[in-house]
Amino acid sequence: MFPDPNDQATLDVSAAIAVLQSRISKLGLTLKESADFDLFEKTIRATEDRYLMEDFSPRFFDLHGKTAFWVGAYNSHDNVVSVQAAKVEELQDRSLAEHWQQQQRRMFVDPNPQARIGTTHAHDAYFMRGRIVYHGNLWLRKDVRGQGLAEPLTQLGFLLSLLKWSPDYLYGLMAAKSAEKGFGIRVGYRRFVPRGTHWEIAPGHIRHDDWLVYSTRADLFGLAKTILRTSGEDPE
Template sequence: MKEPLPTSGRLPTQLKVKYGPVDLLGRFFLWADTAARERGVTLSFGSLQDLLEANRGNSDSWRPLVPVFDEALGGVTPETAFVLIGRNKDGEVVATQAARLYDWPETSLKDEAASLRMFYADPDAAFARENRCKITTPIAEKITGRVVFSGGIWYRRDFRGKDLGTILPRISRAYAFTRWNSDFTIGMYADAVIAGGLAERAGYTKVERNCIELVASPLGEMRCGLSWMQSDELLADLAAILDRVRAPVMGSRIAEDANH
């Protein structure tokens, strides 16, 4: 059965804490939503089509989406993905973040990437277009189970440098965990992006550069690195963030909503 995403109200009141510690996750969502608003960004859930349209409308500063988030190419569905949209005071889309769930109990990131099943609903057609993916790091063989791919990341130029990269990726990971009880969260970043420190600012505990060769339509050819973390590291990162910042205390209404 499809689990509909809420579409109105402040983000923390839209979220349900299904898995994980309610107090920690509730406090984190409240802090993150407040921190985004302090930077002029109001967060809400959007559709995969919203993500695709935002990508196409900002091609001057955003490469085409990886097919992971393309319903036509990648076979992703609303049941296996969600999209966060950040808007400015005028309602314009200025930031995006998305996540997709994979269930790999008998296989691994290495196999799913190399077979192109991770990226395409029709891997044979993708191979015929000379698409390919090779991951050389040994950890790819150990990333199994419920794996969340975190991506679809974009910030409009005038909203870069506002530290949104420390906020939105964490919201995405935390919500994916509490919705799906994920075992791993992974991301693929261009090596130049990793060199700029974005993966570390996003809270990833493990990052390996230059370990992925990817040719994917319509993205093109690129070399990138892999970031990954397990659920216990994810929760520890959220706790560390709340220790460092002045995190708001959960109100009774938000606590109630988060637990249902």
């Protein structure tokens, strides 16, 4: 009997997660995963930025273990130095762009009538359907930025999402400046569209220049293989 390639892929993803955990641990950090988004909000509000994205706010969504999770990274004093979150949407009957049209209105326009959402969203979003993961609210404390933490932490979030939900797509919205500098490719995104959500009048705290950045399921499996292939090159 030949081995099931999907079983091997799952083993590859699990092994890649272990590599990432080891890299993060060597930097003196401990990881904690949770589906408690009331705790996520409390954790975010205690940080220097205090920015909780509406997508991960219990005020707007019922977030629970089957549909969402967050990961915190903590130093030796048990102080949080990084957070990130992900949630999955079943978009079998509508595209991601159509989903945005409804969801962004609910989160941003209804509470702020001065904001106005447009209809010309990222091109690829009109063709993205199925099981789609949104990854966001990535935050690093200022004193640990520039130490190579963003890459393994973000990749960990991607691969956890892959194991949990086997999504058709995983996406984020990234500032154009970061995307143009190659940050997206370093953290694991493989596809880039120079427009995200189209705003005619954006809410004050929302960037109007975001790019849609995303990976397919195959891209994510490829990321896991890349992590394993290069793991032997890590300095001890």
